[in-house]
Amino acid sequence: MSPPATTADEVDLLIGRMKTAAAPVREILREIHARYADNDEGKVADYIPELAKADRRRFGITIATVDGQVIDVGDCSQLFTIQSISKPFVYGLALEDHGLEHVLSKVGVEPTGEAFNSIVLDEKSNRPFNPMVNAGAIATADLVAGRDFPERVSRMLAMFGAYCGRPMYIDNSVFMSERLTGHRNRAIGHLMLNFGMVSDRIQDSLELYFQQCSVLVSCRDLAVMGATLAGGGVNPLTKQRAIQQPYVKYLLSVMHSCGMYDYAGEWAFRVGIPSKSGVGGGIVGVVPGQFGIGIYSPPLDAKGNSVRGILACQELSERFGLHAFESGYSGPVLRDLFSPTRST
Numbered sequence: 001m002s003p004p005a006t007t008a009d010e011v012d013l014l015i016g017r018m019k020t021a022a023a024p025v026r027e028i029l030r031e032i033h034a035r036y037a038d039n040d041e042g043k044v045a046d047y048i049p050e051l052a053k054a055d056r057r058r059f060g061i062t063i064a065t066v067d068g069q070v071i072d073v074g075d076c077s078q079l080f081t082i083q084s085i086s087k088p089f090v091y092g093l094a095l096e097d098h099g100l101e102h103v104l105s106k107v108g109v110e111p112t113g114e115a116f117n118s119i120v121l122d123e124k125s126n127r128p129f130n131p132m133v134n135a136g137a138i139a140t141a142d143l144v145a146g147r148d149f150p151e152r153v154s155r156m157l158a159m160f161g162a163y164c165g166r167p168m169y170i171d172n173s174v175f176m177s178e179r180l181t182g183h184r185n186r187a188i189g190h191l192m193l194n195f196g197m198v199s200d201r202i203q204d205s206l207e208l209y210f211q212q213c214s215v216l217v218s219c220r221d222l223a224v225m226g227a228t229l230a231g232g233g234v235n236p237l238t239k240q241r242a243i244q245q246p247y248v249k250y251l252l253s254v255m256h257s258c259g260m261y262d263y264a265g266e267w268a269f270r271v272g273i274p275s276k277s278g279v280g281g282g283i284v285g286v287v288p289g290q291f292g293i294g295i296y297s298p299p300l301d302a303k304g305n306s307v308r309g310i311l312a313c314q315e316l317s318e319r320f321g322l323h324a325f326e327s328g329y330s331g332p333v334l335r336d337l338f339s340p341t342r343s344t
């Protein structure tokens with residue numbers, strides 16, 4: 001049975017109002033997109049051979065608010081592999097599976113200042129420094145619970161599905177490519193096995209890590225994942241809880257201090273938005289209580305961060321006072337340019 005006409009009219013009116021109200025935000029994103037779209041600096045990652053196939057011109061910016069408004073500009077539905085952006089989210093799954101203290105006994109929370117794939121463990125505890133570098137992420141993947149490997153993989157995919165509000169898929173070519181060439185990550189896994197920091201199912205855990213890095217997302221998905229964290233763990237579109245609220249602050253903390261590779265300190269200083277980047281060209285940023293930002297642009301700088309992504313986030317942060325430690329700010333507020341929160 002079709003709904004009464006008035007309901008459809010009301011919905012049209014609401015969508016129309018939302019479009020008008022969000023128009024200033026769309027204009028701002030268009031302006032930022034246009035400013036950096038022609039920047040041709042950076043290099044598409046090729047150390048995982050399959051990643052080299054990415055189109056360097058692609059560029060998308062999405063903002064998703066905690067009340068479910070989504071503004072896209074550019075290539076926002078193009079799928080690419082999540083890569084290191086998977087790390088904080090899988091860390092969340094490990095926290096839910098084992099609790100904070102156990103996870104902390106296996107993976108620290110200190111920034112390294114080293115490249116993401118450095119082979120270095122804390123001298124005293126033999127722990128990897130943090131869950132955002134490969135060593136810590138592999139130890140974190142080792143903590144993902146499940147009776148067997150398929151169950152661990154499906155729990156990981158279901159977790160991403162809750163954040164994105166859709167079924168998730170793995171890019172098999174990227175997975176195979178990383179699996180064939182991932183000797184350094186295997187070395188890191190075996191070094192940790194030597195120190196008793198990971199379980200003897202480390203082979204499976206490395207496979208799980210390669211799979212989590214090969215999950216396909218769009219920059220719109222990244223923004224919704226960011227908005228889910230910004231809203232305390234509940235997906236703003238589906239209203240499904242993706243992570244228990246008390247853990248959200250731990251994910252954001254490691255993103256803030258360690259999320260942008262060996263640029264994390266300067267990022268925290270200049271941009272001040274807890275974020276995570278991946279070598280596929282994605283960045284997710286979280287403005288707690290307000291919105292998530294998703295960016296996609298494959299060319300990377302020498303540290304592995306998306307060149308256009310950095311510029312766009314820096315401009316958003318500066319223009320709208322989004323730095324976490326901004327105080328006494330009196331400039332324009334991005335949140336005010338969205339339509340008012342819908343009450344349902």
Ligand code: GLN
Pocket residue numbers: 082083084085116117134178185213277278279280304
């Ligand atoms: N899968 C990649 C690796 O392990 C992820 C790295 C990244 O995005 N920085 O090398």
